[in-house]
Amino acid sequence: MAKILEVRGLHAQYGPTRVLHGIDFSVDEGGITTILGANGAGKTTTLRAVCGMVKTQGDISLGGARIEGKATESIVRLGVAHVPDGRGTFVNLSVEENLRLGAYTRSDKAEVAADFERMFGYFPRLKERFRQQAGLLSGGEQQMLAVSRALMLRPRLLLLDEPSFGLAPRIVQELFEIFRAINQQDRVSMLLVEQNAALALKLADTAYLLETGRVVISGTADAIRSDEAIRRSYLGY
């Protein structure tokens, strides 16, 4: 199967601190890959490395073209959207302006307007708060805003950093339903980092387990989900 993202021998470091020690992983075209692991395993760094936010070594290919070493904004313009750790809200701007920024690189005005309506369909709360300052939204609402802002880019690849963080369980269920719908209808490929392993494995087709910057286990999501030993020792459920 064609890969939208293929990563080989990825190293990453913050200053002198090495965080990733040569990891390999890939995301199928139209597929969902999840990266699981404990705090500090390097999950967030992996996502940051893909979109050029940290210093890296190794090969990163997007749809066959090498992107390592490119500026973040150039990688984004190739169709990679990122729902970052900490949500990345523009707190002093309105909800509307946050969404407009998500579509900043697009020039198809009519389609952008339609996408606004689509986001309101997914998250009616954002419509209620359309004119409000984004910093005044609750944590959960800001998470919805971060997901919507990323989707406004019409990405080919969506990087999701703990999208369930800070959300009520019922809303998390809805959010993951939305991810599935977007993946199936719009063929958006996803790379998902999640603490909630059960949820992530249900959504994803491929999974990697990261431990202190190394891939220790990889396989199809189904295989990992049904392997009791892995589930007990690594995933804790």
Place this chain on the structure above:
Amino acid sequence: MNVLLHQVLSGLATGGIYASVALALVMIYQATHLVNFAQGELAMFSTYISWSLIQAGMPYWAAFFITVALSFALGVLIERVIVQPVENAPILSVVIVFIGLLVIMNSLAGWIFSYTIKPFPSPFPTAPLFGNSYVSSHELGSIGITLVVLLLVFAFFRFTPLGLAMRAAAQNPVSSRLVGVRVGWMLALGWGLAAAIGSIAGMMVAPTVFLEPNMMAGILLYAFAAALLGGIDSPGGAVLGGFIVGVLENVVGSLLGTELKLTVALVLIVGVLVVKPSGLFGKVHITRV
């Protein structure tokens, strides 16, 4: 009463100049959290460019718009060539770069155009408008132009995608990159805009203070007082602060004598920093340590 009215009106005229320069200061402060001490000298240099164009026989308004465009380009160039390499340097290094820029622009202007004081033309008629005796045509015209500039700047930031991207880049560079905004260029554009606004302020004030390399020194001080009074991170506050400082300076000057004019600015700066460091409309920054 008539004297006071006259002072208030001409205070509004100079206040408009302070407001423009203060706005230029705030724009760069918002993006970099640093005060550009060279802002006034940039405006002075732009005014010399316009003077040269007019001397070469160009009509006033043609020279005006070409100067604004050239100043914009100069601002962008300075950011790309001089400021960008010290982007991640310690604050003090950047401040020294700004002060160096101030001294260089000042000396360059003196070297090229000499330190002799030159008259600078006003585009407005010499006779007062509508036969009033309170305010000269140049003062009224300069208030008008200032208001148009402020309105255009406001509309640009409020209603255009590029304006939105510039605000976003100033507030949250990391998230801005993640939506594809070229943050480095937004900073350069900010410098360009600030230089363009400053050039208009320079051309509007030059007919009154006359053109010489040090003409913006006092004005930068007033503009700094205005920006602090309004809140150094609030564009609207800086503009209002500019008008307040202009009027205050003129009224105090007429009541207590003109020697005390510059003191007003210094008292305001110290007063604001002591009583309300965030200014009238600025954000109070609270940091957990």
